[in-house]
Amino acid sequence: MKIGIPRTLTYYAYKPLWETFFQDLGCEIVVSEKTSKGILDKGVEFAVNDACIPIKLFHGHVHNIGNRADFIFVPRLINLTGEKTVTYCPKFLGLTDMVRASMPDLPPLLDFRIDLREKWKARRREYERLGCLLGMSPGRIGHAFRSAKRALRSYRRRLSHGNDPERAVAELREHTGIPSLPSRPITLAVVGYPYLLYDDFVNAGLMTKLYNMGIRILTPEMVPERQLLIKAKGLPKDLFWTFSNQVVRSAIYYIDDSRVDGIIHVTAFGCGPDSMVGKLIELEAKQRGVPYVLISLDEHTGEAGILTRLEAFVDMLRYRRGEL
Amino acid sequence: MKITFPHMGGVYIPLKTLFEELQVEVVIPPFNNDEMKGLGCKHSPEYSCLPFKLILGNVLHSLERGADTVIMLGGSGPCRFGYFGHLLNMIARDLGYRFTFICLEPSTLHGDIRDFIKKVGCGYRTFLRALMLGWKKLEAVDGLQKKYWTCLPYSRDKEKSQTVLRNAVDQIAACRSVPEIKSAAAAGSNALDSLRQATDSLPRVAVVGDIYTLNEPYSNQNIEWLLAEQGIEPCRSIYTSGWVKNSLLPWNKKAYYCRAKAFAKGYLEDCIGGFALDTVYHAVSSAETGFDGIVHVFPVTCMPEIVSRQVLEKISLEKKIPIMSLALDEHMERTGVETRVEAFAELLHGKKHNVNQNL
Ligand code: SF4
Ligand code: SF4
Numbered sequence: 001m002k003i004g005i006p007r008t009l010t011y012y013a014y015k016p017l018w019e020t021f022f023q024d025l026g027c028e029i030v031v032s033e034k035t036s037k038g039i040l041d042k043g044v045e046f047a048v049n050d051a052c053i054p055i056k057l058f059h060g061h062v063h064n065i066g067n068r069a070d071f072i073f074v075p076r077l078i079n080l081t082g083e084k085t086v087t088y089c090p091k092f093l094g095l096t097d098m099v100r101a102s103m104p105d106l107p108p109l110l111d112f113r114i115d116l117r118e119k120w121k122a123r124r125r126e127y128e129r130l131g132c133l134l135g136m137s138p139g140r141i142g143h144a145f146r147s148a149k150r151a152l153r154s155y156r157r158r159l160s161h162g163n164d165p166e167r168a169v170a171e172l173r174e175h176t177g178i179p180s181l182p183s184r185p186i187t188l189a190v191v192g193y194p195y196l197l198y199d200d201f202v203n204a205g206l207m208t209k210l211y212n213m214g215i216r217i218l219t220p221e222m223v224p225e226r227q228l229l230i231k232a233k234g235l236p237k238d239l240f241w242t243f244s245n246q247v248v249r250s251a252i253y254y255i256d257d258s259r260v261d262g263i264i265h266v267t268a269f270g271c272g273p274d275s276m277v278g279k280l281i282e283l284e285a286k287q288r289g290v291p292y293v294l295i296s297l298d299e300h301t302g303e304a305g306i307l308t309r310l311e312a313f314v315d316m317l318r319y320r321r322g323e324l
Numbered sequence: 325m326k327i328t329f330p331h332m333g334g335v336y337i338p339l340k341t342l343f344e345e346l347q348v349e350v351v352i353p354p355f356n357n358d359e360m361k362g363l364g365c366k367h368s369p370e371y372s373c374l375p376f377k378l379i380l381g382n383v384l385h386s387l388e389r390g391a392d393t394v395i396m397l398g399g400s401g402p403c404r405f406g407y408f409g410h411l412l413n414m415i416a417r418d419l420g421y422r423f424t425f426i427c428l429e430p431s432t433l434h435g436d437i438r439d440f441i442k443k444v445g446c447g448y449r450t451f452l453r454a455l456m457l458g459w460k461k462l463e464a465v466d467g468l469q470k471k472y473w474t475c476l477p478y479s480r481d482k483e484k485s486q487t488v489l490r491n492a493v494d495q496i497a498a499c500r501s502v503p504e505i506k507s508a509a510a511a512g513s514n515a516l517d518s519l520r521q522a523t524d525s526l527p528r529v530a531v532v533g534d535i536y537t538l539n540e541p542y543s544n545q546n547i548e549w550l551l552a553e554q555g556i557e558p559c560r561s562i563y564t565s566g567w568v569k570n571s572l573l574p575w576n577k578k579a580y581y582c583r584a585k586a587f588a589k590g591y592l593e594d595c596i597g598g599f600a601l602d603t604v605y606h607a608v609s610s611a612e613t614g615f616d617g618i619v620h621v622f623p624v625t626c627m628p629e630i631v632s633r634q635v636l637e638k639i640s641l642e643k644k645i646p647i648m649s650l651a652l653d654e655h656m657e658r659t660g661v662e663t664r665v666e667a668f669a670e671l672l673h674g675k676k677h678n679v680n681q682n683l
Contacts, residue, residue, distance in 0.1 A: 113594070
């Protein structure tokens, strides 16, 4: 049985979770191709035009694996942390419904509903439903999900040592190093959602450009989870979205971190949660006098535009240091 | 203590009543207008939704005029509304205002109210009586509004109907007892009826969307008025009082959501925050109860409504009901909206005409 997984949104953050889950169930995984112009165009075609670019891309990726898989995995991810008021962006929660509404000719969707706040009974019911779809016993599904969670935990630990997801997964097999850097490199915290930071097409090669400029990059995944929880205490109220919380907390962690020269917040044009996240980070950075720049991505973001902005920001930091 | 709160349709009436009965001074911002919008937009994050911008405008305006306490509703997501208060607080403080901020979170509601009562120095009794009086006013005003919109397209003199409504609402707002409210509401309702003129029945559309945009005419470009002008009867799906009854009272909540989920089945399978489920529910139920069209209004970056917008397209196809979507932000041009409403109205009238001829 072939399960199609779209390479976006939850893919980057939870890749090992999904992979282990389906391997454990004995399914074959087909991941959609890397984001490209073609995928984006398809996404624009299927999604409403008020949607943000990641959601459009998701539609494109679903289309991309549509004819190569028996099932398409569109999880309804509600809560993976067990924190009470925390879920995901409403667009994540309604993803299955969006895809179902606008893309008629698809293989059946695997809409696994994951809410770890729920009681055992409700979860069991969900395993049963999924089991029915796949023709497997609920016990087997529950077992696979538990081992998947373990895999995710060890992956997280690896991430906090400073590797981006692609590399962290490779590291599960072999050890790869971080590229060599100048002796006192400029250190930037690049904060934003994993599906923006690690998708080279959407962010117009932002990360690679920074690497090439000889900059040390820190990302939200590199902050140990315990530190994030400590930072959370300083905020008036937790945000309601898992990824957003991670971004805000890690940004505050980095603002406090004396190694960090500046903060880059990467956001999608029109992103709802980020209107709050961005303001929180901006106010905090302003108070502490840490340089901060917002980079907003949309369908028309070009490599040249990003490069100019990054260069201007880095030059400003060099100037502050007295290197220019 | 000088207390203030942002506008949302008629909620200023019960709140004003509540605080005045408790002898607390109230600062009410002017009704939403371009000044409020400008003020809010200037200090809001760019992508926040229009409701936030207007609310921020309201609060900043009142703070400028000497308010020292801001009261707002919190919430537990997953839409942005629950964080509005805190963000607003941070922005206003960053601008140098100093004030007490009361955020009514569902989880700490009892404690908050107790503290408030202690601060004001009134008894529970007085508080409850004032609250009840306010609530009755809200119900009366919403009932009258509903009546007004069903009568307006049939009205002989629309301007006059509007004046009648305004006067009646002002009267209700000034009442000091429940019987007074009742008679004021009845008088208003009769006056609206008397302006009605007998004609063929006009097309009816359900206006769906999030609560703020629906109940705040400034933020929806006065869509209901535009529809009525074109001879279409608008029917707002959520009124504030109805929402409080359905979604806040614990004994109604479950039944309401069960019903909503049953209607939304196959379209939206889960509660995804904001008013997406309500929107889908009302869209499906109005398609099934013989409405001629649906108008969907929502703020541009509203996450839940973007999901429901995509789902509504499917509903439109499957239930064969025309839908007009209006994404609203601060740059919206009035003329653009007018043209779209005109075109939509023409479509509905044409359809209705055909049906009538075929009968
Ligand atoms: S968090 Fe922002 S970018 Fe991500 S899906 Fe939601 S609105 Fe889009
Ligand atoms: S429902 Fe939409 S408009 Fe209302 S607060 Fe949430 S995101 Fe903003």
